[in-house]
Amino acid sequence: xxNSRFEYVKQFxxxxxxxxxxxxxxxxxxxxFHEFSKYYEFRKxxxxxxxxxxxxxxxxxxxxxxxxxxxxxxxxxEYTFILKKDTALFNRRSDKIATLLGSLFTSNYVxxxxxxFPETPLNLKHLPYFDSRCVLYPNLPIVKDYLSWRxxxxxxxxxxxxxxxxLIQKCGMTPQESEQRLCGTLSSEKQEILFKDCGINYNxxxxxxxxxxxxxxxxxILHIDVIKxxxxxxxxx
Ligand code: ATP
Ligand code: ATP
Ligand code: MG
Ligand code: MG
Ligand code: MG
Ligand code: MG
Ligand code: MG
Numbered sequence: 407x408x409n410s411r412f413e414y415v416k417q418f419x420x421x422x423x424x425x426x427x428x429x430x431x432x433x434x435x436x437x438x439f440h441e442f443s444k445y446y447e448f449r450k451x452x453x454x455x456x457x458x459x460x461x462x463x464x465x466x467x468x469x470x471x472x473x474x475x476x477x478x479x480x481x482x483x484e485y486t487f488i489l490k491k492d493t494a495l496f497n498r499r500s501d502k503i504a505t506l507l508g509s510l511f512t513s514n515y516v517x518x519x520x521x522x523f524p525e526t527p528l529n530l531k532h533l534p535y536f537d538s539r540c541v542l543y544p545n546l547p548i549v550k551d552y553l554s555w556r557x558x559x560x561x562x563x564x565x566x567x568x569x570x571x572x573l574i575q576k577c578g579m580t581p582q583e584s585e586q587r588l589c590g591t592l593s594s595e596k597q598e599i600l601f602k603d604c605g606i607n608y609n610x611x612x613x614x615x616x617x618x619x620x621x622x623x624x625x626x627i628l629h630i631d632v633i634k635x636x637x638x639x640x641x642x643x
Pocket of ligand 4: 435
């Protein structure tokens, strides 16, 4: 483009290069998916189709950028992509990485929606979109703690949601009563309520619900005890 007298405005743009030699963690999260999931009648607490759709989108992102990725991990309406510390992806520009991975994820979600929800067309007034951020972590122990944080979050949320919805769906409680019943209970007490009041052994719940989904660089989707496998997952990085 030829220079014009307007060109100076470009100088106001700041660049946002991420520090070298640090791991880049990108997390995308669905915008208002509490409402989105209600509108499209997701099964509560876990809609398997929606989780599989998230996995399919993330797998395509990992596959496209596999030389930059270590792994990805997803639960609910969020997915985390952990990039190598020496990645040169988009010149390590934070805005580029966050917006491009976020929009690639979103375009996959829209494109693949129909495959997972063949009966339910997307409505223009209720389209899915995702926020996306980059976080820098300076060393592997903190990256492992990051992944452990999301993994534990999956477990805590899933246990709570499973009992919460079982008390409503099986025991006929109102949402308020169910919330009251669970208020202040420990993890072990929740499992006991689930077993005694609803006849469900938490251990028998689907692995994807309990453990989230981990995608390797090779594109395998696993539902594993992430904390037990941390050393193996990050070996060589
Ligand atoms: P925000 O825009 O701030 O992220 P949000 O409504 O998306 O708001 P989140 O904390 O991201 O809030 O929670 C996502 C919500 O989406 C969950 O609480 C749940 O209600 C719903 N949800 C996401 N995935 C599923 C699923 N597979 N099955 C059922 N519900 C889901
Ligand atoms: P980057 O990823 O850095 O943005 P880019 O290839 O998208 O790379 P841009 O400077 O954004 O580079 O330029 C967009 C290019 O897309 C244009 O140069 C042109 O070749 C093409 N393009 C965009 N819109 C049209 C259009 N409506 N008709 C024809 N070509 C188009
Ligand atoms: Mg352009
Ligand atoms: Mg959020
Ligand atoms: Mg969300
Ligand atoms: Mg979320
Ligand atoms: Mg362009």
